[in-house]
Amino acid sequence: MKIAVVDYGMGNLRSVTKALEHVAGDLAEIILTANPAEVAAADKVVFPGQGAMPDCMKELTERGLKQAVLDAAYSRPFLGICVGAQLLFEHSEEGDTAGLGIFKGNVRRFPKMFDTHGQKLKVPHMGWNEMFKVHDHPLCAGISDAERFYFVHSYHFQPEEDITVLESAYPYRFAAAVARDNIFAIQCHPEKSHHAGLSLLKNFVNWNGNT
Template sequence: MTGIVNYGAGNIFSLTAALERLNLEYGMINSESDFDLYERIIIPGVGHAGAAMKKLIDTGLVPKIKSLTKPVLGICVGMQLITDFSEEGNSEMLGIIPVKTLKFKEDISKKVPHMGWNQIFVQNENLLFAGIADETYFYFVHSYYIEFNSKFTISYCNYGTKFSASIKKNNFYGVQFHPEKSGEAGEKLLQNFAHLKI
């Protein structure tokens, strides 16, 4: 069963609706003891990374999250939270994966935020993308991106610049796109995560 970290900065409804469509059991994590009830964890997030980090700190759940050894998936801002630092609010993040979250440069050929469907290119074979073809389209909504680092990137995307569409270190995964809004491919990724074992 999957636990969703409920810290007040996530688009919980669309995520839970997707899990329900897939008949995947889930529950909300509101306290440290709740983590023990679940086999894997999702950190959702929309909006401002700095504000989201502050909300997460206010819950008192940060030390527990950093110590987790079960599979963890950060989605969108949830992915940015597991990096070292975000230019959004110039904020320290959880520091789980040593990469930075950067702001898209203003580019007359590309609108910011990056919003809509875009292809991802699988950089490293991974169980999270099992059964998902390379160059599949996923749905993105973001103004900040994770710098590309071949050591931690498992897929990347191009939008004026090459950036990490998903990252992994040990049991921690992050995806910049919204799998819950990405049709069949997104549902396949959520199913893959629901069956991950570390």
């Protein structure tokens, strides 16, 4: 089995690849690739992302990977991470950017917010935060409710359909992971989330794309 990590120059690519290699062992070959043909030939696809969404969409398009990502998202087990997850939605407020439109909904910036003591909360939302299960999913198997994952983001997605699997809070609840059919997309960085994140990636390696 081959799992392709899409390299369009805008992701935490080395950490994602190394984490997948660690959990996959002999179960899968992990390839980091910027070649659309290799993405098309892979059994599963991981779509990371880091940085500004307009830059990510620009690089994805200019490198000829946009259609390969779309085809993969509609045909085999597919994991979107951070901005890679945000790109699956219709639109982002960041740079007024059109996304891939796989999920209905928008990506919005955190507004000005305050904690219970009246202290202004920082944006980007950065650090360890709890994740709460909304719906069961195979990628969440063996992960406790309220487990902590690592986040770095100023924007978060707001689905317009019932696809939310995990929520987090900063300070209000927001969708932190969504899933439909063969696609799972998560806002945090599982590759930086120690045991819980590695468990999620291991579950992806073993996942057949069914929910």
